[in-house]
Amino acid sequence: HLSERLLKVADFVPEGANLADIGSDHAYLPTYLALHDATLTAIAGEVNEGPYQSAVMQVKRSELTDRIKVRKGDGLNVIEVEDQINVISIAGMGGALIQTILEQGKDKLGAVERLILQPNVGAIFIREWLSQNGWVLIDEAILEEDEKIYEVLVAEKGTDQFLYKEQREAKLLLGPFLMKQCSAIFKKKWGHELKHWQQILKRLETAKETESNEQRKKELEQKILITKEALS
Ligand code: SAM
Numbered sequence: 001h002l003s004e005r006l007l008k009v010a011d012f013v014p015e016g017a018n019l020a021d022i023g024s025d026h027a028y029l030p031t032y033l034a035l036h037d038a039t040l041t042a043i044a045g046e047v048n049e050g051p052y053q054s055a056v057m058q059v060k061r062s063e064l065t066d067r068i069k070v071r072k073g074d075g076l077n078v079i080e081v082e083d084q085i086n087v088i089s090i091a092g093m094g095g096a097l098i099q100t101i102l103e104q105g106k107d108k109l110g111a112v113e114r115l116i117l118q119p120n121v122g123a124i125f126i127r128e129w130l131s132q133n134g135w136v137l138i139d140e141a142i143l144e145e146d147e148k149i150y151e152v153l154v155a156e157k158g159t160d161q162f163l164y165k166e167q168r169e170a171k172l173l174l175g176p177f178l179m180k181q182c183s184a185i186f187k188k189k190w191g192h193e194l195k196h197w198q199q200i201l202k203r204l205e206t207a208k209e210t211e212s213n214e215q216r217k218k219e220l221e222q223k224i225l226i227t228k229e230a231l232s
Contacts, residue, residue, distance in 0.1 A: 002028055002029070002032045003028075003145060004143055004145045005091070005092075005118065005143065005145050005150050006028060006029050006032070006091065008118075008141050008143055008150075008152050009029060009089055009091050009116055009118050009152055010029060010032060010033055011141075012114075012116045012139065012141075012152065012154045013033055013040075013087055013089065013116065014087065014114070015037055015039060015040070016037065016039040016040060017033075017037075017040055017041075017042075017086060017087040017114075018040075018041050018042070018083070018084055018085050018086050018087065019033065019040065019041070019042040019043070019085070019086075019087045019088070019089060020042065020043045020045060020076070020078070020079050020083070020085045020087070020088045020089070021042060021043070021044050021045065021088075021089045021090075021091075022045045022075060022076065022078070022088065022089070022090045022101060023045065023046065023047070023051075023090060023091070023092065023093055023101075024044035024045060024046055024051070024055050024070075025046065025051040025054060025055065025092070026051070026054045026055060026058050027044040027054070027055035027058045027059055027068065027070060028058065029089060029091065030042035030043075030044050030059075030064075030068050031058055031059060031062045031064055031068065034062070034064050034067050034068055035062065035064070040067070041067045041068070042067065042068045042069070043068070043069045043070075043071055043078055043079065043083060043085065044059065044068055044069070044070045044071070045071055045072075045073060045075070045076075045077075045078035045079070046070070046071075046072055046073075047072070047073060047074045047075070049072070052070065052072045055070045056070045074104075075100075075101035075104055075105050076088070076101060076102075076104070076105025076108040076109075077105070077108075079105070079108045081110075081111070084111060085108075085111065085112060086111060086112060086113045086114070087112070087113065087114045087115075087116065088109075088112055088114075088115050088116070089115075089116040089117075089118075090102075090115075090116075090117050090118070091116075091117070091118035092118060092120060093119065093120065094119060094120055094121050094122050095119035095120075095121060095122030095123050095124065095125040095126045096122050096125045098117050098119055098125070098126055099125040099126055099128075099129045102115070102126075102129055102133070103129065103133075106133070113156060113157065114154065114155070114156050115130075115135065115153075115154070115155045115156075116152065116153075116154050117152070117153045117154075117155070118150060118151070118152045118153070119151060119153070120148075120150065123151045123153060123175060124172050124173050126153055127153070127171075127172045127175065128172055130153075130155050130160070131160055131164065131172070134157060134158070134159070135155040135156065135157060135158070135160075136155060136156060136157070136158040136159060136160040136163060137153060137154065137155050137160065137163060137175075137176060137177065138154050138155060138156050139154040139177055140152065140153055140154065140175045140176070140177035140178050141178075142175075142178050142181075142183060142185050142186050142189070143185065144185050144188070149185055149188065149189045151175065151178065153175070163176050164176070167179075167226075169222075169226055170226040170227075170229065170230050173223065173226065173227070174186075174190065174226075174227065174230055179230050182230075182231075187231055190227050190230070190231055191231065193227065194224060194227055194228065194231075197220050197223055197224050197227075198224065200216075200220060201217060201220045201221065201224070204216060204217050204220070205217070
């Protein structure tokens with residue numbers, strides 16, 4: 001049994017992929033995929049000893065050691081050119097950390113055709129990075145599990161000049177596909193965020209008028225404005 005969240009990530013992995021799952025923890029995603037697709041091969045990357053050992057055990061238990069290699073290392077360092085990885089998944093971390101992993105591993109992305117990224121928060125950092133590094137979002141998903149809301153971003157190489165032609169700021173924050181779908185979960189997520197921002201704004205309005213407070217107020221007002229517009 002795979003979580004709904006990881007099942008959604010799995011949905012975007014093409015058949016026969018040569019996958020690198022970075023921050024794989026128990027290697028649940030690559031083992032699930034390999035058990036359902038006999039042509040899939042994978043690397044499960046982990047930087048921490050505990051999760052690395054969990055991944056090693058899981059792959060052994062599933063008798064998939066011939067098709068899934070578990071490697072210990074930071075981010076995309078676990079990938080070698082010879083691995084011919086064509087799909088990378090990074091799930092269950094903050095968007096800022098995912099962005100850092102991509103930025104620091106840029107030179108490993110030459111042969112990679114698809115990125116499947118599942119940030120717990122801060123998807124905007126990923127969308128900005130993709131946009132500045134020759135990747136274009138081709139799809140997005142949003143789902144709720146155990147009272148948490150998750151986003152999944154799928155990108156392929158290309159230029160995104162049309163994707164962000166209008167409402168660039170809103171699309172980077174909320175996601176161009178998710179904005180268009182405007183699902184009930186999407187509305188719930190951003191409705192919560194709106195309330196949260198409005199509370200902060202209220203506090204700032206009674207706080208001292210420092211330069212940084214004024215700056216934060218301006219930013220919040222702008223985010224509130226574009227989010228309200230997207231939800232209306
Ligand atoms: N990907 C799995 C999932 O979505 O369920 C596991 C998510 S778990 C919350 C995040 C994992 O990323 C942890 O096991 C952590 O050790 C690993 N991690 C964090 N930073 C990393 C990095 N720079 N390189 C590789 N793994 C990392």
